Amino acid sequence: VVCGGLQWSGLSPVSLGSVLRRNRSLARSLEKVLLSSGSAITEAPQSRSFTGPPPREIFLCCVFQMGHNEEGLQAVDDLIRRYVHSCAWYLGPFYNMVRLFHPDYIKSLLTASANITFKDKIFYGFMKPWLGHCLLLQNGQEWSRHRRLLTPAFHFDILKKYVHIFNQSTNIMHAKWRRLLAEKQNSLDMFEHMSSMTLDSLLKCTFSCDSHCQGKPSEYIAAILELSKLLVQRQHYLPYHWDWLYWRSEPGRRFRKACNIVHQFTAKIVQERRSQLDQQGPAKNRTENLEYTGGYKKKDTDLIDLLLLSKDENGEGLTNEEIQAHADMFMFAGHDTTASALSWIFYNLAMHQDHQERCRAEIRSVLRDGDEHDISWEDLSHLPFTTMCIKESLRLHSPVLALTRYYSQNMKTPGDCIIPQGSLCLISIYGVHRNPEVWPDPEVYDPMRFDPENSHGRSPHAFIPFSAGPRNCIGQNFAMAELKVVVARTLSRFRILPGPKPVRRLYQLVLRAEGGLLLNIETLEESHKE
Numbered sequence: 001v002v003c004g005g006l007q008w009s010g011l012s013p014v015s016l017g018s019v020l021r022r023n024r025s026l027a028r029s030l031e032k033v034l035l036s037s038g039s040a041i042t043e044a045p046q047s048r049s050f051t052g053p054p055p056r057e058i059f060l061c062c063v064f065q066m067g068h069n070e071e072g073l074q075a076v077d078d079l080i081r082r083y084v085h086s087c088a089w090y091l092g093p094f095y096n097m098v099r100l101f102h103p104d105y106i107k108s109l110l111t112a113s114a115n116i117t118f119k120d121k122i123f124y125g126f127m128k129p130w131l132g133h134c135l136l137l138q139n140g141q142e143w144s145r146h147r148r149l150l151t152p153a154f155h156f157d158i159l160k161k162y163v164h165i166f167n168q169s170t171n172i173m174h175a176k177w178r179r180l181l182a183e184k185q186n187s188l189d190m191f192e193h194m195s196s197m198t199l200d201s202l203l204k205c206t207f208s209c210d211s212h213c214q215g216k217p218s219e220y221i222a223a224i225l226e227l228s229k230l231l232v233q234r235q236h237y238l239p240y241h242w243d244w245l246y247w248r249s250e251p252g253r254r255f256r257k258a259c260n261i262v263h264q265f266t267a268k269i270v271q272e273r274r275s276q277l278d279q280q281g282p283a284k285n286r287t288e289n290l291e292y293t294g295g296y297k298k299k300d301t302d303l304i305d306l307l308l309l310s311k312d313e314n315g316e317g318l319t320n321e322e323i324q325a326h327a328d329m330f331m332f333a334g335h336d337t338t339a340s341a342l343s344w345i346f347y348n349l350a351m352h353q354d355h356q357e358r359c360r361a362e363i364r365s366v367l368r369d370g371d372e373h374d375i376s377w378e379d380l381s382h383l384p385f386t387t388m389c390i391k392e393s394l395r396l397h398s399p400v401l402a403l404t405r406y407y408s409q410n411m412k413t414p415g416d417c418i419i420p421q422g423s424l425c426l427i428s429i430y431g432v433h434r435n436p437e438v439w440p441d442p443e444v445y446d447p448m449r450f451d452p453e454n455s456h457g458r459s460p461h462a463f464i465p466f467s468a469g470p471r472n473c474i475g476q477n478f479a480m481a482e483l484k485v486v487v488a489r490t491l492s493r494f495r496i497l498p499g500p501k502p503v504r505r506l507y508q509l510v511l512r513a514e515g516g517l518l519l520n521i522e523t524l525e526e527s528h529k530e
């Protein structure tokens, strides 16, 4: 309550921390209050099974360890070293939960049936006004039906057609890079460039829409970026967890305005496509005949068309609202995650020139005709070392750091521990990927960990950037194909070098870097001259 009160006065957790460090007597009073609430928390059922921090440290959990910056992530590293597999924990002064960071402990949770698995309201609920009833936020039967309907849209035959789009979007980004280099700008914020490029690809794959977003700003894209930022802000600022206050606040009003822009954009496309289909009349396989005439022209199907045509076993399709929600979800779930993955892959390769050179040699052997043609779907399976570098980066700098769930029945973990039904579970992808029991020297970037020879005996739940089990990422093959195309095309044209300043990690829905992730680039022709 005291924390909430101080935050009301406009203090973020970080500035609250610095105030408390300066004012020891205020800190002691706060500690007393929290210890008294902490003694209630330690009586919470899960704490009987899971070791938690000693009562005095509950105060620290609540106040100081809410940070999502470099220091906050290093504090998680300490936690993993200390507790090895799991612990009871506290989220601010109000919520308690179980944190899990070992493959053996998360296995039963990730593989549990969707009927007993639920997404919680704190982390996922705030997305509802934007994403509505989409797959990411659904539970139970509703989720199962929609997952069955959406799965064919990610079939390999469909994904193959998107590889051309990935090549095109990468070419547009590289043309921009060349222009910037000509203007002597060689330090680039990878996040900025990767975000607009992945969004460009997604808009083309989802709506066959050429937004030209890599060249000029668009209202729709600005709204998506605004929504992502506002979501993080709301999660971090406790008073805004209260709907009544949030919707009356300035950020709440901005959130609503951005939602309207996004919803109007998708509604228009869905309605246009629906009437196009209705005019065509029934056909067995109409998807091949669809062609969007406005904007980006292509003969192949896009995700919206597939959603419009999908039917379940009872012949029931999705409503316009459901399709809109899924389309909004693809834009959210598919662009920032992939942009984060790419930015960190280039960071790791910049820091390890030997691995970058080995990838380049491999890519050259596959792309014998140099820059002439697209990288093809078939080429992607001939890049084993590049794929290992991508996976190692997804381990060390996973775009999504944690998942939260609760279960409608008690869940068993090794050591006869029970997570009582309804308890909040934080499945730490970051923790599993950096657990020294699973990955020796976890902070070292070593792609050879993913050599098949070195992977024997490793748990399938030791590497989970796309989560695992029934609620894993539906877009993971889409994402892996995009990552490989962008990395291969980029390394075949540019050398990536460390940037001008040290990089500090920052977790905001996806893993980012404070002040952007600056890397230096040079064309290969340029580096050969030297």
Ligand code: HEM
Residues within 6 Å of the ligand: 135, 136, 137, 147, 329, 330, 333, 334, 335, 337, 338, 341, 399, 400, 403, 404, 465, 466, 467, 470, 471, 472, 473, 474, 475, 476, 478, 479
């Ligand atoms: C490197 C890129 C990506 C990463 C690291 C990633 C990671 C994840 C993770 C960890 C989840 C589980 C989330 C949870 O349970 O709360 C997830 C779910 C999901 N992802 Fe991805 N994702 C990526 C790219 C994509 C793309 C490109 C798309 C779509 C085009 C996509 C669509 C989805 C959807 C729809 C879900 C919800 C699935 C369900 O609940 O059934 N993702 N993703």
